[in-house]
Amino acid sequence: DNLEQSYLFSTIARKVREYSEAHPEADIIRLGIGDVTRPLVPAVIDALHAAVEDQAKQETFHGYGDEQGYGFLHEALVGYYKTHGVELATNEIFISDGAKSDLGNILDIFGTDNTVLVPDPVYPTYVDDNVTDGRKIIYGRTSQENGFLGMPDDSVKADIIYICSPNNPTGAAYTREQLKAWVDYAKKNNAVILYDAAYECFITDPALARSIFEVEGARECAIEICSFSKIAGFTGTRCGYTIVPHELEREGMNLNKLWLRRQTTKFNGVPYVVQRAAAAVFTESGMAEIQANLDYYRQNAKVIADALDECGVWYCGGKNSPYIWLRCPGGMKSWEFFDWLLENCGVVGTPGVGFGECGEGYFRLTAFGDAEKTKVAAQRIKAAIQTL
Ligand code: MLT
Numbered sequence: 001d002n003l004e005q006s007y008l009f010s011t012i013a014r015k016v017r018e019y020s021e022a023h024p025e026a027d028i029i030r031l032g033i034g035d036v037t038r039p040l041v042p043a044v045i046d047a048l049h050a051a052v053e054d055q056a057k058q059e060t061f062h063g064y065g066d067e068q069g070y071g072f073l074h075e076a077l078v079g080y081y082k083t084h085g086v087e088l089a090t091n092e093i094f095i096s097d098g099a100k101s102d103l104g105n106i107l108d109i110f111g112t113d114n115t116v117l118v119p120d121p122v123y124p125t126y127v128d129d130n131v132t133d134g135r136k137i138i139y140g141r142t143s144q145e146n147g148f149l150g151m152p153d154d155s156v157k158a159d160i161i162y163i164c165s166p167n168n169p170t171g172a173a174y175t176r177e178q179l180k181a182w183v184d185y186a187k188k189n190n191a192v193i194l195y196d197a198a199y200e201c202f203i204t205d206p207a208l209a210r211s212i213f214e215v216e217g218a219r220e221c222a223i224e225i226c227s228f229s230k231i232a233g234f235t236g237t238r239c240g241y242t243i244v245p246h247e248l249e250r251e252g253m254n255l256n257k258l259w260l261r262r263q264t265t266k267f268n269g270v271p272y273v274v275q276r277a278a279a280a281v282f283t284e285s286g287m288a289e290i291q292a293n294l295d296y297y298r299q300n301a302k303v304i305a306d307a308l309d310e311c312g313v314w315y316c317g318g319k320n321s322p323y324i325w326l327r328c329p330g331g332m333k334s335w336e337f338f339d340w341l342l343e344n345c346g347v348v349g350t351p352g353v354g355f356g357e358c359g360e361g362y363f364r365l366t367a368f369g370d371a372e373k374t375k376v377a378a379q380r381i382k383a384a385i386q387t388l
Contacts, residue, residue, distance in 0.1 A: 008354040029377040031365045032348040036233040041289035047280035051273035062272040067264045069095025076282040084210040098240040099227035104129040109258045117158035121355030123168045148172040152185035164196040169355045169364040170325040171317015173208045179215045186221040193222040201231035203320045219245040232281045239278045300374040301367035307378035311385040322367040330388045345380040
């Protein structure tokens with residue numbers, strides 16, 4: 001495997017920059033990168049301010065904290081996981097500056113002779129991280145026929161299995177029963193599942209799992225990586241966490257201890273003020289306020305989905321997910337549709353093929369935009385597609 005010349009979202013940013021330089025009059029609406037637009041909620045802002053004041057006073061000043069995070073944030077997360085029926089110990093949770101870092105860093109505790117199973121299409125960093133390290137990658141191909149949800153194949157042998165649910169880019173999400181099949185497969189093959197739960201907060205369907213640890217047996221075969229970016233708008237504030245259960249052992253080594261060793265050596269923790277802000281997400285007012293933002297994005301997803309319904313375009317996601325994954329109309333390929341959409345609608349999206357070969361002919365729009373602009377974009381897309 002070769003590393004792509006540049007990261008997908010950098011390529012898109014460059015193309016959009018070039019287009020707007022050539023067309024300064026164009027009113028461009030960005031529904032490409034999955035970056036949030038709503039500001040941090042009041043509960044989080046209050047906690048940030050208070051934490052800044054703590055740092056100003058001798059008695060409450062904080063220097064180095066534990067690399068794996070403060071107890072108050074571990075406790076808050078233990079409480080959050082309890083609400084979806086998952087019991088965690090505080091020292092199974094490791095606080096970080098975000099899921100993207102941990103998804104790459106966690107590979108430090110795995111040998112480069114491990115074989116990796118990556119769904120196609122999926123968030124491009126999984127592939128890039130492993131290509132950089134030189135691991136063998138097997139692609140779990142998905143398609144419209146299986147709803148872009150791959151299931152285990154006994155003829156495939158892998159040591160590390162990536163699962164992203166709700167999926168980025170397709171928005172498809174696994175039920176608990178489907179995840180149980182993955183857990184059984186991982187245990188049979190002595191594999192470890194790296195479960196990316198960054199979009200769990202968008203789940204409303206009770207049949208879908210919010211955490212892999214809702215599934216029996218997952219504590220012996222899975223690591224969960226999650227983020228405050230999507231649940232609480234921390235894309236610019238930076239905070240995430242990784243859960244490594246105590247039961248998880250491979251080749252006589254305890255992966256929780258190994259990850260602690262790695263983090264204490266190479267990482268010095270997330271800023272105290274940021275961890276205070278993150279803990280505030282799980283207070284009563286924090287939870288109510290973030291729900292209002294999540295509902296705002298859900299409404300955007302509905303606006304886009306309704307427009308696609310009206311012009312008969314196939315899509316999945318948009319429910320239980322902030323991403324809408326559509327089939328490019330008129331038989332266009334992914335990058336062809338990217339250019340067409342930019343030129344005809346002034347709308348930026350993400351070409352499906354950027355997430356893997358199986359994404360060719362598909363396209364991703366995000367619901368994280370401004371509501372008014374999303375409405376305008378949806379109208380423009382509908383009108384332009386209807387002329388095809
Ligand atoms: C995306 O658009 O896929 C996001 O930027 C992914 C991320 O959170 O890094």
